[in-house]
Amino acid sequence: AAALTAIAARPAAATPETAKQLLQTLAKGEPKEGRVTLKAPEIAENGNAVPVTVSVESPMTDKDHVKALHIVADGNPNPGVASFFFTPLAGKCEVQLRVRMAQTQKIVCVAEMSDGTLWSAAREVKVTIGGCGG
Amino acid sequence: MADDIKPRIRVPQNPKKGDVLEIKTLITHPMESGQRKDTQGNTIPRRIVNAMAVTYNGKPVFSGKLEPAISANPYLSFFVKVEESGTLAFEWKDDDGSVYTAEQKITLA
Numbered sequence: 290a291a292a293l294t295a296i297a298a299r300p301a302a303a304t305p306e307t308a309k310q311l312l313q314t315l316a317k318g319e320p321k322e323g324r325v326t327l328k329a330p331e332i333a334e335n336g337n338a339v340p341v342t343v344s345v346e347s348p349m350t351d352k353d354h355v356k357a358l359h360i361v362a363d364g365n366p367n368p369g370v371a372s373f374f375f376t377p378l379a380g381k382c383e384v385q386l387r388v389r390m391a392q393t394q395k396i397v398c399v400a401e402m403s404d405g406t407l408w409s410a411a412r413e414v415k416v417t418i419g420g421c422g423g
Numbered sequence: 424m425a426d427d428i429k430p431r432i433r434v435p436q437n438p439k440k441g442d443v444l445e446i447k448t449l450i451t452h453p454m455e456s457g458q459r460k461d462t463q464g465n466t467i468p469r470r471i472v473n474a475m476a477v478t479y480n481g482k483p484v485f486s487g488k489l490e491p492a493i494s495a496n497p498y499l500s501f502f503v504k505v506e507e508s509g510t511l512a513f514e515w516k517d518d519d520g521s522v523y524t525a526e527q528k529i530t531l532a
Contacts, residue, residue, distance in 0.1 A: 337494060337495070338494040338495075339494075349504075362492060365492050366456075366458050366491075367490060367491065367492065369490035369492065370490055370492040370493065371487055371488060371489050371490060371492070371493060372487065372488040373485065373486070373487040373488075373501075374485070374486045374487070375484075375485055376482070376483050376484055376485070377504075378479060378482055378483070378484045378503060378504060379484050379485055379501065379502050379503055379504065380443035380502050380503060380504025381443045381502040381504070382502075383501065383502055384485075384487075384499065384500065384501045385447075385498070385499065385500040385501075386493065386497070386498065386499050386500075387493070387494040387497070387498050388492055388493065388494060389456070389491070389492050389493065389494050390492075420494070
């Protein structure tokens with residue numbers, strides 16, 4: 290029982306606000322919803338490795354491509370997850386990764402396009418067993 | 424420890440010119456988050472792979488900055504458009520300063 294209390298009492302340092310602040314430092318501006326598709330399980334039994342796929346609609350040409358993709362999560366000890374950077378050589382903007390999730394939380398992605406526009410998508414993942422070693 | 428770290432790469436077979444290939448990568452690495460405690464209650468120091476970069480024939484294709492929120496044995500898949508035969512070069516950077524590299528030749532049909 291002691292261990293359980295310890296898990297419950299451990300504060301998650303990241304909040305939706307700190308996640309948003311981090312996104313602002315990564316990509317300044319107000320992102321519009323759309324163009325970004327975020328695939329993640331609705332319920333993740335094991336928070337140690339939650340498969341996440343992010344794709345961005347883009348022709349990936351020299352003139353029009355995705356420059357960066359930032360991913361944050363608002364329920365982990367720290368909000369940052371990863372930032373990815375692309376060049377037109379990629380041909381297609383899609384990345385698959387596995388994320389640790391300490392608890393049920395929302396993950397947010399913001400894509401930074403070569404024309405400076407920002408697009409975002411968000412999704413909540415319910416986590417049955419948290420994945421930060423607790 | 425460093426000896427256990429091994430990159431693995433998978434690329435599709437028989438690519439043709441202009442194909443957009445899905446590249447799957449995995450590197451065995453503990454990705455110690457710096458949040459965990461050992462049995463004595465001491466914090467286990469953070470040690471993660473904090474960056475990854477990929478070039479094709481020396482030109483950058485994809486790179487990433489990774490945080491402790493990435494799972495142990497970080498798996499990443501992404502795409503590369505191949506217009507010519509060449510070499511994909513991968514590089515992972517560890518918190519402790521180590522750099523792990525791998526190469527994969529791609530020969531177009």
